[in-house]
Amino acid sequence: MKTYYDLQQYLKRFGTFIYIGDRLAELELMEAEIREINRMQMMDTKDYQTAILLIRQQLSLEREKQKKVDKKGER
Numbered sequence: 001m002k003t004y005y006d007l008q009q010y011l012k013r014f015g016t017f018i019y020i021g022d023r024l025a026e027l028e029l030m031e032a033e034i035r036e037i038n039r040m041q042m043m044d045t046k047d048y049q050t051a052i053l054l055i056r057q058q059l060s061l062e063r064e065k066q067k068k069v070d071k072k073g074e075r
Contacts (some may be wrong), residue, residue, distance in 0.1 A: 001050050004058055010051065014042070016025045023062050 002011055007030060011018065014037055018029050038048040
């Protein structure tokens with residue numbers, strides 16, 4: 001699991017399809033799903049750690065993008 005797409009494919013294995021159109025909201029839902037799958041002990045600890053790290057990285061990138069868009073809008 002190395003990309004957002006990989007994470008989506010991983011969740012599909014559990015019957016979870018997330019598409020809202022808002023990337024931040026999608027990532028937050030993905031994190032909740034991953035936590036639930038882990039809580040039910042249906043995933044490997046390493047996969048869990050990798051997924052959470054990937055989600056946090058993507059959340060950080062999306063928040064930075066939104067800050068740039070917001071700054072452009074203020075001008």
